Amino acid sequence: MAKDAAVWITLRRVFWAVAASLLIGAIIYAYFGSHILIGCAVVVAAAALSAGIGERQPPKTVVEVPAQNDLHVLPPLSREMLERLPDPLMLVNGGDRVFFANRAMRDVIGVGIERKHISAVLRNPSILEALARTSQTGEPGSVDFVVRVPIERNYQAFTARVSTEPSIIMLLMHDLTSIKRTEQMRVDFIANASHELRTPLAAVAGFIETLKGPARDDEEAREKFLDIMAVEAERMRRLIEDLLSLTRIELNEHVPPRGEVALEEVIRQASAALSPLAKADGISIVVEAAPDLPRISGERDELVQLFQNLIHNAIKYGRERGEVKIALKQQAATGRRGPEAFVIASVKDDGEGIPAEAIPRLTERFYRVDVKRSRERGGTGLGLAIVKHIVNRHNGKMQIESRVGEGSTFTITLPALKKQTDASVTELL
Numbered sequence: 001m002a003k004d005a006a007v008w009i010t011l012r013r014v015f016w017a018v019a020a021s022l023l024i025g026a027i028i029y030a031y032f033g034s035h036i037l038i039g040c041a042v043v044v045a046a047a048a049l050s051a052g053i054g055e056r057q058p059p060k061t062v063v064e065v066p067a068q069n070d071l072h073v074l075p076p077l078s079r080e081m082l083e084r085l086p087d088p089l090m091l092v093n094g095g096d097r098v099f100f101a102n103r104a105m106r107d108v109i110g111v112g113i114e115r116k117h118i119s120a121v122l123r124n125p126s127i128l129e130a131l132a133r134t135s136q137t138g139e140p141g142s143v144d145f146v147v148r149v150p151i152e153r154n155y156q157a158f159t160a161r162v163s164t165e166p167s168i169i170m171l172l173m174h175d176l177t178s179i180k181r182t183e184q185m186r187v188d189f190i191a192n193a194s195h196e197l198r199t200p201l202a203a204v205a206g207f208i209e210t211l212k213g214p215a216r217d218d219e220e221a222r223e224k225f226l227d228i229m230a231v232e233a234e235r236m237r238r239l240i241e242d243l244l245s246l247t248r249i250e251l252n253e254h255v256p257p258r259g260e261v262a263l264e265e266v267i268r269q270a271s272a273a274l275s276p277l278a279k280a281d282g283i284s285i286v287v288e289a290a291p292d293l294p295r296i297s298g299e300r301d302e303l304v305q306l307f308q309n310l311i312h313n314a315i316k317y318g319r320e321r322g323e324v325k326i327a328l329k330q331q332a333a334t335g336r337r338g339p340e341a342f343v344i345a346s347v348k349d350d351g352e353g354i355p356a357e358a359i360p361r362l363t364e365r366f367y368r369v370d371v372k373r374s375r376e377r378g379g380t381g382l383g384l385a386i387v388k389h390i391v392n393r394h395n396g397k398m399q400i401e402s403r404v405g406e407g408s409t410f411t412i413t414l415p416a417l418k419k420q421t422d423a424s425v426t427e428l429l
């Protein structure tokens with residue numbers, strides 16, 4: 001590549017030399033009409049050749065490639081491969097000019113950056129420093145930085161010298177945004193989980209201290225404090241159980257469910273388990289199921305857990321002496337793979353309702369509209385996060401409708417099992 005560039009430069013110098021000698025020769029001939037003086041023109045031409053008129057040679061040991069001709073150092077196949085890389089990449093020549101930026105880089109920095117000086121394209125001083133260092137020492141470098149527009153993204157930039165003559169420095173950027181977000185979520189999750197555990201633990205520790213000290217001989221206080229301690233210990237147990245359950249469900253989220261389940265049975269089992277709790281609040285649970293519902297493919301225990309969470313919420317946040325209504329029906333639709341059937345189950349309460357702005361956040365771990373009320377009722381704030389993962393594993397959908405003061409409806413749509421017809425059996429074979 002360096003040899004090609006040198007030949008090209010020599011050709012251009014010869015061209016300028018011949019052009020200069022012809023011009024000078026023509027002028028001398030026009031003025032003096034003498035052929036002898038053409039010799040002088042040849043001398044001038046030689047001088048022009050050595051002075052390199054029209055060409056300025058870089059006074060460097062590294063060969064700088066002129067920006068407009070740089071692309072020839074990249075064969076079409078390499079260029080196409082770099083162009084299609086999902087990570088942003090640019091190549092900078094020895095003169096600090098960008099001569100190639102792939103599509104991903106143009107998406108980040110903008111179009112029309114080729115041939116511009118690197119400092120006009122990138123403002124981040126740490127990347128410019130890393131590029132300069134690699135250019136001077138030949139050592140690869142790496143630096144983390146943030147692009148704030150159009151949306152904030154975190155990147156790690158790598159610099160490496162990929163060619164010495166001509167000098168070419170590569171800048172490769174790796175998008176770390178989703179890794180950073182996941183990291184932040186993990187940190188938040190641990191902070192939330194520890195906070196949730198610390199609260200009941202602090203209460204239990206406080207009562208132990210009181211029982212050992214001032215309330216040592218107070219029979220009445222001791223009974224009361226032991227009851228509170230039992231409630232707090234139960235809350236800790238539930239929190240740990242929910243955390244373990246969430247982890248297990250998340251781990252299996254991508255494993256298709258194995259069993260075959262009649263959703264009506266699942267719902268009747270879940271509501272029977274919660275009926276003593278509903279009775280205590282004077283709430284009645286009504287199940288209305290359409291006839292001949294198709295079965296679904298599902299994990300029975302997970303589906304019971306899903307509906308127990310929804311029915312429990314409907315009781316907890318429902319109206320005292322109100323009603324929890326569970327309706328089951330089927331729906332047919334035409335999807336991409338032909339006719340499809342779904343089983344739809346909705347859990348409706350006539351309680352306090354949920355403000356519209358809170359609805360999108362309900363499935364976040366530990367999110368509660370009214371933290372005090374949820375805690376009073378022994379809530380951990382993990383119920384709907386568990387529901388979301390179970391729904392995802394079953395390839396279903398959850399819809400939440402609510403009006404403050406009127407109540408809420410949680411609707412779960414699950415794909416029904418296809419009836420095995422002769423045609424589908426043949427298809428499988």
Ligand SMILES: Nc1ncnc2c1ncn2[C@@H]1O[C@H](COP(=O)(O)OP(=O)(O)OP(=O)(O)O)[C@@H](O)[C@H]1O
Nearest residue numbers: 313314317368369370374379380381382383384408
């Ligand atoms: N049917 C409902 N009516 C009103 N608010 C609800 C209803 N269901 C859920 N919520 C709100 O959504 C929040 C999150 O519900 P989620 O089931 O995840 O947690 P929780 O009920 O507080 O605790 P957990 O279910 O872990 O015991 C609740 O704290 C409550 O504020």
Ligand SMILES: [Mg+2]
Nearest residue numbers: 309313383384
């Ligand atoms: Mg709940």
